[in-house]
Amino acid sequence: QKEVEQDPGPLSVPEGAIVSLNCTYSNSAFQYFMWYRQYSRKGPELLMYTYSSGNKEDGRFTAQVDKSSKYISLFIRDSQPSDSATYLCAMINAGGTSYGKLTFGQGTILTVHP
Amino acid sequence: EAQVTQNPRYLITVTGKKLTVTCSQNMNHEYMSWYRQDPGLGLRQIYYSMNVEVTDKGDVPEGYKVSRKEKRNFPLILESPSPNQTSLYFCASSLSGQGNQPQHFGDGTRLSIL
Numbered sequence: 001q002k003e004v005e006q007d008p009g010p011l012s013v014p015e016g017a018i019v020s021l022n023c024t025y026s027n028s029a030f031q032y033f034m035w036y037r038q039y040s041r042k043g044p045e046l047l048m049y050t051y052s053s054g055n056k057e058d059g060r061f062t063a064q065v066d067k068s069s070k071y072i073s074l075f076i077r078d079s080q081p082s083d084s085a086t087y088l089c090a091m092i093n094a095g096g097t098s099y100g101k102l103t104f105g106q107g108t109i110l111t112v113h114p
Numbered sequence: 115e116a117q118v119t120q121n122p123r124y125l126i127t128v129t130g131k132k133l134t135v136t137c138s139q140n141m142n143h144e145y146m147s148w149y150r151q152d153p154g155l156g157l158r159q160i161y162y163s164m165n166v167e168v169t170d171k172g173d174v175p176e177g178y179k180v181s182r183k184e185k186r187n188f189p190l191i192l193e194s195p196s197p198n199q200t201s202l203y204f205c206a207s208s209l210s211g212q213g214n215q216p217q218h219f220g221d222g223t224r225l226s227i228l
Contacts (some may be wrong), residue, residue: 042222
């Protein structure tokens with residue numbers, strides 16, 4: 001079983017839709033949670049990060065963490081064609097001998113069509 | 115401009131011929147890391163370095179070596195490349211190994227081993 005599970009999609013939505021992206025994880029040592037966006041032929045860029053359970057909002061993006069359920073989400077409101085990309089969740093191990101080790105989900109391909 | 119620079123961007127080579135992919139960052143970051151990205155598997159961490167004195171294995175270190183002799187450089191070495199190491203490779207850096215510092219990624223090195 002993978003430590004981080006992410007539905008690869010692909011996900012196709014109309015412009016203006018609300019998008020929900022999700023990851024589950026199994027390692028309790030994961031304490032920092034991030035969402036990256038990756039456009040074709042480019043490296044991932046950080047979108048959001050959270051540490052504690054709850055919600056964090058940044059413009060049209062909201063990151064949600066539920067540590068009790070080992071579940072994180074990214075919501076995109078009023079989605080735009082420019083949001084079309086691969087979205088990757090990522091988690092950092094903050095304990096033990098693997099401190100600092102970063103693990104990614106496999107990424108969800110999102111297409112927002114006009 | 116703050117950036118992570120990888121070279122080469124593309125390389126086609128043959129089995130067994132030693133190669134090195136260089137990575138350099140100009141942001142005075144402590145943490146550097148290498149990932150490979152494969153379809154359906156997402157980004158997997160190969161090696162990471164919390165600082166010049168500490169280097170640790172990630173999820174898929176077999177067949178790779180790294181070196182962190184100075185803060186800005188973190189080369190990835192394939193002593194005897196094999197076809198299963200054909201992949202897209204990313205180098206990344208962050209101010210520290212904690213999740214509250216964004217990881218800056220290079221634009222990738224596409225490596226083909228024949």
